[in-house]
Amino acid sequence: MAREPAALAATDGRVPGRRGRATRQRLLDATADLLEGTPWRSIKVIDIARRAGTSPATFYQYFENVEQAILVLAEELTEGAGELAALVEGNWSPEAAWDTAQAVVQQFMDYWEANRAVFRVVELATEEGDLRFRGLRVRALNAVTEALAEVVSGTPSARSVTSSRTRIRHESPAGTDPMAVAATLVSMLAHVAAHRYGFEFWGIRTHSLVESQARLLLWAVTGTTPPS
Amino acid sequence: MAREPAALAATDGRVPGRRGRATRQRLLDATADLLEGTPWRSIKVIDIARRAGTSPATFYQYFENVEQAILVLAEELTEGAGELAALVEGNWSPEAAWDTAQAVVQQFMDYWEANRAVFRVVELATEEGDLRFRGLRVRALNAVTEALAEVVSGTPSARSVTSSRTRIRHESPAGTDPMAVAATLVSMLAHVAAHRYGFEFWGIRTHSLVESQARLLLWAVTGTTPPS
Amino acid sequence: MAREPAALAATDGRVPGRRGRATRQRLLDATADLLEGTPWRSIKVIDIARRAGTSPATFYQYFENVEQAILVLAEELTEGAGELAALVEGNWSPEAAWDTAQAVVQQFMDYWEANRAVFRVVELATEEGDLRFRGLRVRALNAVTEALAEVVSGTPSARSVTSSRTRIRHESPAGTDPMAVAATLVSMLAHVAAHRYGFEFWGIRTHSLVESQARLLLWAVTGTTPPS
Amino acid sequence: MAREPAALAATDGRVPGRRGRATRQRLLDATADLLEGTPWRSIKVIDIARRAGTSPATFYQYFENVEQAILVLAEELTEGAGELAALVEGNWSPEAAWDTAQAVVQQFMDYWEANRAVFRVVELATEEGDLRFRGLRVRALNAVTEALAEVVSGTPSARSVTSSRTRIRHESPAGTDPMAVAATLVSMLAHVAAHRYGFEFWGIRTHSLVESQARLLLWAVTGTTPPS
DNA sequence: GATGAATGAGGTTTCATTCAT
DNA sequence: TATGAATGAAACCTCATTCAT
Numbered sequence: 001m002a003r004e005p006a007a008l009a010a011t012d013g014r015v016p017g018r019r020g021r022a023t024r025q026r027l028l029d030a031t032a033d034l035l036e037g038t039p040w041r042s043i044k045v046i047d048i049a050r051r052a053g054t055s056p057a058t059f060y061q062y063f064e065n066v067e068q069a070i071l072v073l074a075e076e077l078t079e080g081a082g083e084l085a086a087l088v089e090g091n092w093s094p095e096a097a098w099d100t101a102q103a104v105v106q107q108f109m110d111y112w113e114a115n116r117a118v119f120r121v122v123e124l125a126t127e128e129g130d131l132r133f134r135g136l137r138v139r140a141l142n143a144v145t146e147a148l149a150e151v152v153s154g155t156p157s158a159r160s161v162t163s164s165r166t167r168i169r170h171e172s173p174a175g176t177d178p179m180a181v182a183a184t185l186v187s188m189l190a191h192v193a194a195h196r197y198g199f200e201f202w203g204i205r206t207h208s209l210v211e212s213q214a215r216l217l218l219w220a221v222t223g224t225t226p227p228s
Numbered sequence: 229m230a231r232e233p234a235a236l237a238a239t240d241g242r243v244p245g246r247r248g249r250a251t252r253q254r255l256l257d258a259t260a261d262l263l264e265g266t267p268w269r270s271i272k273v274i275d276i277a278r279r280a281g282t283s284p285a286t287f288y289q290y291f292e293n294v295e296q297a298i299l300v301l302a303e304e305l306t307e308g309a310g311e312l313a314a315l316v317e318g319n320w321s322p323e324a325a326w327d328t329a330q331a332v333v334q335q336f337m338d339y340w341e342a343n344r345a346v347f348r349v350v351e352l353a354t355e356e357g358d359l360r361f362r363g364l365r366v367r368a369l370n371a372v373t374e375a376l377a378e379v380v381s382g383t384p385s386a387r388s389v390t391s392s393r394t395r396i397r398h399e400s401p402a403g404t405d406p407m408a409v410a411a412t413l414v415s416m417l418a419h420v421a422a423h424r425y426g427f428e429f430w431g432i433r434t435h436s437l438v439e440s441q442a443r444l445l446l447w448a449v450t451g452t453t454p455p456s
Numbered sequence: 457m458a459r460e461p462a463a464l465a466a467t468d469g470r471v472p473g474r475r476g477r478a479t480r481q482r483l484l485d486a487t488a489d490l491l492e493g494t495p496w497r498s499i500k501v502i503d504i505a506r507r508a509g510t511s512p513a514t515f516y517q518y519f520e521n522v523e524q525a526i527l528v529l530a531e532e533l534t535e536g537a538g539e540l541a542a543l544v545e546g547n548w549s550p551e552a553a554w555d556t557a558q559a560v561v562q563q564f565m566d567y568w569e570a571n572r573a574v575f576r577v578v579e580l581a582t583e584e585g586d587l588r589f590r591g592l593r594v595r596a597l598n599a600v601t602e603a604l605a606e607v608v609s610g611t612p613s614a615r616s617v618t619s620s621r622t623r624i625r626h627e628s629p630a631g632t633d634p635m636a637v638a639a640t641l642v643s644m645l646a647h648v649a650a651h652r653y654g655f656e657f658w659g660i661r662t663h664s665l666v667e668s669q670a671r672l673l674l675w676a677v678t679g680t681t682p683p684s
Numbered sequence: 685m686a687r688e689p690a691a692l693a694a695t696d697g698r699v700p701g702r703r704g705r706a707t708r709q710r711l712l713d714a715t716a717d718l719l720e721g722t723p724w725r726s727i728k729v730i731d732i733a734r735r736a737g738t739s740p741a742t743f744y745q746y747f748e749n750v751e752q753a754i755l756v757l758a759e760e761l762t763e764g765a766g767e768l769a770a771l772v773e774g775n776w777s778p779e780a781a782w783d784t785a786q787a788v789v790q791q792f793m794d795y796w797e798a799n800r801a802v803f804r805v806v807e808l809a810t811e812e813g814d815l816r817f818r819g820l821r822v823r824a825l826n827a828v829t830e831a832l833a834e835v836v837s838g839t840p841s842a843r844s845v846t847s848s849r850t851r852i853r854h855e856s857p858a859g860t861d862p863m864a865v866a867a868t869l870v871s872m873l874a875h876v877a878a879h880r881y882g883f884e885f886w887g888i889r890t891h892s893l894v895e896s897q898a899r900l901l902l903w904a905v906t907g908t909t910p911p912s
Numbered sequence: 913g914a915t916g917a918a919t920g921a922g923g924t925t926t927c928a929t930t931c932a933t
Numbered sequence: 934t935a936t937g938a939a940t941g942a943a944a945c946c947t948c949a950t951t952c953a954t
Contacts, residue, residue, distance in 0.1 A: 010913095020913065039356050041269035045949065055915045060950070124352050127422060128267045134426065173453050174443045180436030183427050184420055184444065191419030192412055194355060198362065199411050208408030215402045216412065216444055225401050238938095248938065272923060283940050288925070476934070495812045497725035501928065511936045516929070580808050583878060584723045590882065629909050630899045636892030639883050640876055640900065647875030648868055650811060654818065655867050664864030671858045672868065672900055681857050694917095704917065728944060739919050744946065 010061050024062045026052040031069045035117040040070065040124065071132060074118050077140040080111050085143035088151060098226040101218040105189065105210050108144075112193035123194065141190070145182045151221055153178035174220035181220055188213060238289050252290045254280040259297045263345040268298065268352065299360060302346050305368040308339050313371035320379060326454040329446040333417065333438050336372070340421035351422065369418070373410045379449055381406035402448035409448055416441060467517055480518045482508040487525045491573040496526065496580065527588060530574050533596040536567050541599035548607060554682040557674040561645065561666050564600070568649035579650065597646070601638045607677055608641075609634035630676035637676055644669060694745050708746045710736040715753045719801035724754065724808065755816060758802050761824040764795050769827035776835060782910040785902040789873065789894050792828070796877035807878065825870055832866035835905055858904035865904055872897060 010016050016024060030051035034043050043066050049056045063069040087107055090100050112119055122140070125133035152172045175181040192199070192209055199209060218226060236252075238244050244252060258280035262271050271294050277284045291297040315335055318328050340347055350368070353361035380400045403409040420427070420437055427437060446454060472480060486508035490499050499522050505512045519525040543563055546556050568575055578596070581589035608628045631637040648655070648665055655665060674682060692708075694700050700708060714735035718727050727750050733740045747753040771791055774784050796803055806824070809817035836856045859865040876883070876893055883893060902910060 016913085023913080039269065039352075041267065044947090046947095056949075057915050057917095057951080058913080061913075065949080120355055124267075126426065127348055134429075137426075138430070173447065175436060175440035177432065177436035177440070179430070180427075180432045181440045183430070183432055184416060184437060184440040187419035187423060188412060188416035191415035195415060198354065198365075199408075201362075202366070202407075202411070204405065204408045204411055208403060208405035209412060212403035212405070212409045212412040216448065219401065219447060220444065242937075245937065251938080273925090274923065284924075285926080285940050285942095286938080289938075293924090472934090479934080495725065495808075497723065500926090502926095512928075513930080513936050513938095514934080517934080521928085576811050580723075582882065583804055590885075593882075594886070629903065631892060631896035633888065633892035633896070635886070636883075636888045637896045639886070639888055640872060640893060640896040643875035643879060644868060644872035647871035651871060654810065654821075655864075657818075658822070658863075658867070660861065660864045660867055664859060664861035665868060668859035668861070668865045668868040672904065675857070675903060676900065698916075701916065707917080729946085730944065740944090740946080741919050741921095741948085742917080745917075749945090 011064060012061070016062070020062075023052075023054060023058060027054070027059055027062060028069060028073060031066070032073055032117065035070065035073070035121065040121045070118075070121055071136070074122055074133065074136050074140075077115055077118060077122065077136065080115070081140050081143045084108060084111055085147040088144060088147040092151060092221055094222075094224070097218055097222050097224065098214070101214040101221070101226075102210065105213045105217060108189045109193045109196065109206075109210070112190070113196075116194075119194065123190075141186055145179070145186050148182035148185055148221075149178040152181050172220050173223045185217055185220055188216065239292060240289070244290070248290075251280075251282060251286060255282070255287055255290055256297060256301060259294070260301055260345065263298065263301070263349065268294075268349045298346070298349055299364070302350050302361065302364045302368075305343055305346060305350065305364065308343065309368050309371045312336060312339055313375040316372060316375040316379060320449055322450075322452070325446055325450050325452065326442070329442040329449070329454075330438065333441045333445060336417045337421045337424065337434075337438070340418070341424075344422075347422065351418075369414055373407070373414050376410035376413055377406040380409050400448050401451045413445055413448055416444065467520060472518070476518075479508075479510060479514060483510070483515055483518060484525060484529060487522070488529055488573065491526065491529070491577065496522075496577045526574070526577055527592070530578055530589065530592050530596075533571055533574060533578065533592065536571065537596050537599045540564060540567055541603040544600060544603040544607060548677055550678070550680070553674055553678050553680065554670070557670040557677070557682075558666065561669045561673060564645045565649045565652065565662075565666070568646070569652075572650075575650065579646075597642055601635070601642045604638035604641055604677075605634040608637050628676050629679045641673055641676055644672065695748060696745070700746070704746075707736075707738060707742060711738070711743055711746060712753060712757060715750070716757055716801065719754065719757070719805065724750075724805045754802070754805055755820070758806050758817065758820045758824075761799055761802060761806065761820065764799065765824050765827045768792060768795055769831040772828060772831040772835060776905055778906075778908070781906050781908065782898070782902055785898040785905070785910075786894065789897045789901060792873045793877045793880065793890075793894070796874070797880075800878075803878065807874075825874070829863070829866045829870045832869055832905075833862040836865050837862035856904050857907045869901055869904060872900065 010020065010024075027048060030048045031043070033051060034047055038047075045056045045059050045066060048066065048069070049059050052059075059069075063072070084104075084107055087100075088104055090103075091097075092100055122133050122137050126137045152174070154170045172178065172181050174184070192213060196206065196209070200206065215226065218224060236243060236249070238248065238252075255276060258276045259271070261279060262275055266275075273284045273287050273294060276294065276297070277287045280287075287297075291300070312332075312335055315328075316332055318331075319325075320328055350361050350365050354365045380402070382398045400406065400409050402412070420441060424434065424437065428434065443454065446452060483504060486504045487499070489507060490503055494503075501512045501515050501522060504522065504525070505515050508515075515525075519528070540560075540563055543556075544560055546559075547553075548556055578589050578593050582593045608630070610626045628634065628637050630640070648669060652662065652665065656662065671682060674680060692699060692705070694704065694708075711732060714732045715727070717735060718731055722731075729740045729743050729750060732750070732753070733743045736743075743753075747756070768788075768791055771784075772788055774787075775781075776784055806817050806821050810821045836858070838854045856862065856865050858868070876897060880890065880893065884890065899910060902908060
């Protein structure tokens with residue numbers, strides 16, 4: 001793990017020192033800030049530089065263009081994903097399943113919320129066919145999807161630390177192909193999270209959204225409804 | 229009904245004649261074409277004009293800017309939505325429910341597919357906070373969502389032609405708030421439809437996606453699984 | 457005087473009929489209106505046409521460009537000038553002189569006021585070296601200037617109907633060259649009239665401006681001050 | 685006094701260094717040059733840039749638009765005005781008055797001549813209602829007008845260095861309101877100066893114009909005619 | 913390391929102007 | 934006569950990007 005991440009190298013190949021890294025970070029922060037309120041394609045190098053208190057020329061010492069800077073930000077998405085996957089692989093025993101389902105939904109929404117701006121870009125760029133972003137998206141959601149597929153199919157994940165050896169293979173009530181079921185569920189989670197504010201605007205409370213998603217999730221995994 | 233739709237008026241306020249309308253349409257078609265393969269923000273007036281076989285100056289006789297042209301395209305989304313809502317309000321009797329569920333999912337995907345490019349813009353602009361697009365999005369998905377909410381709650385829609393008088397009010401296994409359940413389901417449908425190719429790229433077949441979604445939908449509405 | 461003024465002919469050489477003349481006039485009126493509030497160079501054919509309730513194409517049937525239309529308006533300046541010149545050539549006898557001087561100043565300001573917008577263009581274009589406008593300006597102010605020069609020098613004008621044969625040639629206290637004196641006085645009148653509102657803004661009342669000018673004029677012509 | 689004049693700041697807010705200031709000055713010079721022979725509204729950024737040996741993009745680093753560049757040029761008008769005011773406040777004793785009057789007229793014309801192009805714009809823009817230019821105009825002519833008003837009324841100016849304590853308050857033969865008299869005189873001076881070439885074209889020699897104006901000025905201030 | 917300065921490049925807009933109807 | 938429509942042409946203005954300091 002001693003290798004310098006490639007992304008940290010400056011444009012001219014040199015590895016920046018302390019001061020340089022600080023500047024780089026300020027540029028990244030500025031980019032993230034702008035991302036909150038500006039359509040990605042409208043973010044200008046000048047804006048980033050100004051907000052970071054530097055000049056455009058400096059920006060180009062660390063990034064080739066705005067897209068690349070955003071890509072760096074997006075890399076961080078992957079980090080939060082592992083935690084989420086672990087939760088998915090948790091306890092689906094009859095007594096705990098309902099709590100687990102709810103926790104998964106809630107945490108997914110939190111995860112998304114914390115990275116809303118970046119996710120927005122990733123979603124968009126992916127749909128527009130950008131392969132680098134698609135790759136990122138896969139990596140960010142892959143862990144969760146696969147964990148879910150395993151849980152749905154009853155097959156313990158090779159990577160799963162907490163999985164029980166005795167789990168029995170079964171078919172989900174939600175479909176034959178576990179990956180399809182998992183992908184469908186993740187789609188649901190992602191879309192609801194993304195449009196959450198739209199729904200509130202529409203009069204639907206977050207609490208109800210969590211409930212609905214958790215019930216569907218619970219049913220897809222265990223075929224049960226929550227204990228009343 | 230004789231009034232000209234405002235959207236048809238040219239930039240200078242005059243209502244175009246036959247020739248003008250034809251040009252306008254060519255510009256819209258060109259815009260739609262470009263939308264397929266180009267990130268919205270990257271579409272230039274020049275490109276549209278060139279593809280439509282006219283000059284930028286002509287474009288500006290009919291639209292104020294690219295966004296407005298796209299907005300006009302997006303208006304058409306609303307049209308297809310009614311048909312879909314009708315299907316949702318269809319036959320959910322035990323014998324027919326599974327077929328209905330599958331048909332709804334399939335048609336939703338087709339609907340999305342037919343308007344993929346426009347939907348992409350609408351989704352994005354909505355998330356970026358553009359109110360005009362958000363309004364459109366609501367209008368396009370509203371009919372389906374509400375129909376679904378009614379079906380889920382067992383309440384016959386006032387507008388529903390096929391609804392039975394004897395339908396009994398019940399609670400969906402997927403949640404207490406019918407609108408939340410419906411919104412969750414529509415989210416699932418929309419997101420899966422939007423990312424369909426991504427999933428295929430991932431090795432999941434469309435058939436499986438339809439099945440998973442239809443099962444979740446069926447269960448949310450009737451609390452049953454398909455007959456084997 | 458039966459010849460059609462060239463300016464009345466349409467662009468294509470035809471002499472317009474009743475309906476055409478009406479349109480032409482509407483265009484001229486619209487131009488005059490716009491001139492009030494818009495810098496000349498900023499007046500667009502489209503604006504004129506819209507305000508006249510026609511299309512640009514129609515404008516070009518009557519005028520080659522905006523400048524030419526304004527030129528037509530400016531022609532009318534000459535009309536008011538004769539009246540003013542007559543007043544200048546009026547009664548400068550000791551008893552009447554002060555009244556005459558005041559009347560001249562007052563009427564000059566009124567004349568300017570009635571044609572402020574057009575004068576503004578004429579002044580500007582003249583200074584910018586436009587020969588057609590300079591010609592117009594000369595014609596508009598020529599009558600007054602020459603009348604003044606005659607009065608100042610005591611020489612009766614050949615054209616003057618009211619001048620006395622017995623007027624004695626003398627030198628103005630304001631200078632040896634009568635035309636220079638007259639030009640200086642007209643300059644004063646023109647500039648004060650043009651900047652009248654600026655002066656009011658500055659706290660100087662129109663009444664005082666009239667008085668000062670009339671006194672200078674009186675003195676230049678008669679070498680006297682008003683009776684107290 | 686160490687603060688940078690705001691006008692010197694570049695468009696992006698930074699204060700330019702040596703090189704930048706040189707470029708800025710070249711742009712101003714080019715603007716001034718063009719102003720000589722081109723109607724203000726017709727001056728294009730492209731032209732200025734070309735003449736200054738730079739690109740339009742560079743122009744926009746220093747000025748927001750052509751108008752603003754001209755405004756900067758016009759600021760310099762104010763500088764020459766002080767000298768003129770000092771002259772006006774000079775020696776109006778019986779022996780010196782005629783020389784003073786002639787000197788004032790002559791210097792006013794020189795002052796105008798040296799800034800003819802800029803004055804043309806200022807006059808026009810003022811008449812068109814542009815407040816920034818009106819403000820400039822006031823500042824440029826204010827010193828002279830006020831000095832003149834003081835001299836005319838016999839009141840020594842507080843600022844006047846050469847003024848005699850014993851000067852007696854009197855009323856000008858040219859009117860009761862000293863400011864009105866002064867404004868009238870300055871109007872005369874300004875207008876004659878502005879139209880000087882027009883007058884020459886008309887056969888009036890500059891020498892005669894100076895004489896007429898000086899006589900009117902002398903009379904308005906002292907009530908006398910020049911010694912023969 | 914940082915950044916003043918400069919600028920090529922390109923899309924946006926606006927009009928004047930022209931026809932064919 | 935009048936005018937829908939179309940468009941060439943030109944200026945505007947904004948950026949990304951690059952150097953030399």
